[in-house]
Amino acid sequence: MNTDQLRQEIIDYSKEIGIDKIGFASADVFAGLKDRLKRQQELGYQSGFEKGSIEERTEPGRLLPEAKSIISIALAYPSRMNDRPTNTKEERRGVFCRASWGVDYHQVLRDRLEKLADFIQEKFPEASTKVMVDTGELSDRAVAERAGIGFSGKNTSIITPEFGSYVYLGELITNVPFVPDTPLEDGCGSCTKCLDACPTGALVQGGQLNAQRCLAFLTQTKDFLPDEFRPKLGNFIYGFDTCQVVCPYNKHVDFHNHPEFEPEPDVAKPKLKPMLRISNREFKETFGHIAGSWRGKKPLQRNALLALGHYKDETAVDEMIAVMNNDPRPVIRGTAAWSLGKIGTEEAFAAIREAMDKETDEQVLTEMEKGLAFAETPAT
């Protein structure tokens, strides 16, 4: 079989197995990205979640010898939740970003890519393949951009004309030399909605993100959240969506093509109070299958405490006091104290004062002082 015929068969097969968009790119070195990554590294703008050296991230031949092409795939995910649970005053809820709704996308895309790899190998036994989704060395976005899946938006996301930016990306490197697709033209024009809406100024300029200031990143850190970001999270407990929500390309976009990505309302928008006392086993059972659990329960619990503070949820005060007094983790005790101060009831302040007598951790004590300071200047 010649490669043009195989290319068409791959496209046809991709539709059968539920791939929403597929594109072909050369496996040439990503020279522009290499300079970009060096610059980002020098500026300290990376998240630390990126895998591999700059060479591995930009030279596909280092990952698969004889690499000739990369096949990029995109699967659309929903932007709206059917059966949205109500967020009541008595039972406040947090929210996971849309990219963490339903079953962990790594599994789903890997499954599709492995099917593609098997298909290619069956038709073309001399083919070699390597599949990647998110955790591989390559930039999934740079690959998708080169393969004509979408253009690279000022919010740094790959935006497809069909599904907006609400797509997951993955790729397959192969030694088969396919004819490449053509990249799309930039579609942002003079729009700056995402730059204007980013609450932390993390989008330094169109297409450049300081990940250290990005709330999507900050929800995933395990230490105390720096003060300046605490009031900006709202009820997001994992990831952040504002730079996508404001994008005109996402306005009327809501695809429910894959049952796997349908959010379970009580998981994607969980009640906040029960998250404070969740056991490891319950955590695994409830959240273990979603992408947002990969950092464990601590960052989510810290963010849940901040969300309760954000809501000034007086019904949570007793449970938060118990957390402040008993949790073995300083980040959790300290964040509980800060959020209790933010809620600002007499009971909350009295509990902080009492806890200060027993607390020995310096950082937690500092958070307690910050919590008490809300008594002088109440949180707005």
Ligand code: B12
């Ligand atoms: C690290 C990481 C993060 C970090 C840093 C994000 C970032 N913008 O760099 C944090 C934790 C903040 C993050 C957040 C999110 N992430 Co993330 N993340 C990654 C990861 C693992 C690596 C990204 C990376 O290397 N970044 C370094 C930058 C420099 O490169 P890049 O963005 O990959 O590539 C672009 C730029 O380099 C740019 N570029 C290159 N040269 C030049 C030169 C100039 C002058 C300019 C202007 C631009 C430019 O073009 C490239 C293509 O668009 C990828 C998976 C992967 N292996 O690629 C997922 C990935 C990018 N994340 C993804 C998602 C869904 C998200 C979130 C939407 C999740 C959420 N809701 O919270 C947010 C979006 C925030 C944002 N605006 O980026 C998807 C993106 C899908 C899409 N449609 O674009 C990916 C591809 C995962 C996947 N496989 O689906 N993420």
Ligand code: SF4
């Ligand atoms: S909001 Fe506007 S500038 Fe930002 S990515 Fe979307 S179209 Fe581009």
